[in-house]
Amino acid sequence: MANYCRSPVAEILLKNKYKDKYEFFSAGISPISMANMDPRSLEFLKENNVDHVIHTPKKINSRMLNYFDKILAVDLYVLNKLNLAYPKYRNKFTLLSLQFNDLSIIDPYKFTKDEYVKIMNNIKHISEKINLEEV
Secondary structure, rough: OOOOHHHHHHHHHHHHHOOOOOOOOEEOOOOOOOOOHHHHHHHHHHOOOOHHHHHHHHOOHHHHHHOOOEEOOOOOOHHHHHHHHHHHHHEEEEEEOOOOOOOOOOOOOOOOOOHHHHHHHHHHHHHHHHHOHOO
């Protein structure tokens, strides 16, 4: 949603997994006006051997919607907002966690560190196991 916690982590993990096969770009529906991403996300990435990440929260726009074949929403709230704001692109929108109904990736912004890390681990699991051919 704010392009500050979850989607930047998903973008980086998916880029690392699919280096030469797919292109990923993180954006939010209501980006936060801060530099980089949540420090807890940066710490999580560093603990997972991803260093030197620079991120600027961005708002999704029609150029992105036209360019990308699929738009992966991090949760149902974001998916609903995308469908309402951009109805002509509905066929491009899907949930990142669609193949993993048992994993929650709700917005962890105000969560404790342990709860936050749990969400990040869920994103990591999805990023490692997702079958993008079926999304």
